[in-house]
Amino acid sequence: AALDASVPLRVLFETSTVEAFAAEVGRQIGTGARRPLEAAPRPERVPLSLAQQRYWFLNQFDTSSAVDNIPFAVRLQGDLDLAAMQAAVRDVIGRHEMLRTYYPDPDGGPHQIVLPVEEALPDLTPYDVTEDDLTEEIVAFMSTTFDVTRQVPVASRIFRITDTDYVLAFVVHHVSADGASMAPLARDVTIAYEARSRGENPGWEPLPVQYADYALWQRDVIGSEDDPDSVAAQQIEYWKRTLAGLPDQIDLPADRPRPPRQSFRGDSLHFTVDAELHRGLQELARRHNATLFMVIHAALATLMGRLSGTDDVAIGTPIAGRGERVLDDLIGMFVNTLVFRTRVQSDVAFDEFLAQVRETDLGA
Structure with missing residues (x-):
């Protein structure tokens, strides 16, 4: 924000030293495309x-x-x-x-x-x-x-x-x-x-x-999906392409049938990742220029694929949606769900699969 720079997330992975990252940010100065989020006059509605x-x-x-x-x-x-x-x-x-x-x-x-x-x-x-x-x-x-x-x-x-x-x-x-x-x-x-x-x-x-300022700003920045040059149209096109043909659900083994009416009842299973395992996961992530999230995503997708007997696995994760500093202290509805679709192929080594998951996560 201070440099009016638009720095794509992928840059953090492709320029993994401070020197290289600083040089890339320097090239991005003045490229901040979207207007700042500020309080402005509001329409009647x-x-x-x-x-x-x-x-x-x-x-x-x-x-x-x-x-x-x-x-x-x-x-x-x-x-x-x-x-x-x-x-x-x-x-x-x-x-x-x-x-x-x-x-x-x-x-x-x-x-x-x-x-x-x-x-x-x-x-x-x-x-x-x-x-x-x-x-x-x-x-x-x-x-x-x-x-x-x-x-x-x-x-x-x-x-x-x-x-x-x-x-x-x-x-x-x-x-x-x-x-x-x-x-x-x-x-x-x-x-x-x-x-x-x-x-x-x-x-x-x-x-x-206030949140009303954010709602107006978001609508303006994202634009209309009817405008092919808008952010909305570009993102919808990405998700149409990425999620085309996605199954409605994956058939995981369960101890009881799916109820005819959704009850929203559920339970939690708690487990501990000890320090030694955590350290090993971090080292695996660093060796492959990935994050701990990507490693856990790859492992979870592998497990879901094996349990369901399918190679097409979509996993959703919540995202905060607070990409502007002025939203840090605001009460409001910002979260969304990001969908990661992966192809879990049994003949692919985990290192190779992790590289695919890394690209999926960065693309999303």
């Missing part, structure tokens, strides 16, 4: 971002589902200043427009409506619970459902277990936030509460942009 558009559709498909909720809860022990906490939450809602935005769908499609702070404040009157009921009560609260066309899809509550033991809980629909948003949310509530406890205003700097 602010569109949804592309990621929001996806989650808006999913919400309208089933407004009774809580599967796209993002929960956040923190235990607070000690003498809680309830007035200061209420003021702090008000400060944070005022700071982040996403926490007071909803998405109606009149003629012309969905758009963003930002409410005044006073119309978006939650009722933070303490909700009394027992320790035995706490988890069940929090889960029930986190399962709050929203119709994002009619209400701001954000809720918060203070659970009081005793006079010195509380839980502050937030639940936000994915259309308004992502997992990475929980860090600025927690930090800003903490800063605001600490300041309000001393009778002062939070001392933070104003955010340089």
Whole structure:
């Protein structure tokens, strides 16, 4: 950004010394093609971002589902200043427009409506619970459902277990936030509460942009898929070509049949990669000018191919989508899913397969 340079990710792998990389960056100075992300005058109707558009559709498909909720809860022990906490939450809602935005769908499609702070404040009157009921009560609260066309899809509550033991809980629909948003949310509530406890205003700097600025900027930078020279058209062409003929699913062995109706129930399997194995994986990655991610991707694709008996394996991974520095402290929906399609051939050595995965990952 400082050099107005457009530096493709691949350059980091093709120029693997500081000297070579600096020379390549020097050649790129002044090539930053996209306009900077800045606050600008807004039209009467602010569109949804592309990621929001996806989650808006999913919400309208089933407004009774809580599967796209993002929960956040923190235990607070000690003498809680309830007035200061209420003021702090008000400060944070005022700071982040996403926490007071909803998405109606009149003629012309969905758009963003930002409410005044006073119309978006939650009722933070303490909700009394027992320790035995706490988890069940929090889960029930986190399962709050929203119709994002009619209400701001954000809720918060203070659970009081005793006079010195509380839980502050937030639940936000994915259309308004992502997992990475929980860090600025927690930090800003903490800063605001600490300041309000001393009778002062939070001392933070104003955010340089709001999410509406990002949505407008994204639409402008990506352009229309009907324009063959646009970023949108070029990227869609890449994905059409890359994912052509991809099977709907790979048939992995399972201990029970796929249910007729999606339940979203699941489980987690935890395991440890010890220091010696981690060191060996890192050394393997370095020998092949790859990353640890690429090595694990290649291993996972190999495993999935063997378990399913197919050579066509697609693996998805979330990406943060926060490629601009001004988005670091912003609450909003930025994440996306990147698809890596690989051909797992049994007669190819793993080193050769890793080289193919490296190219797949860099291309995507």
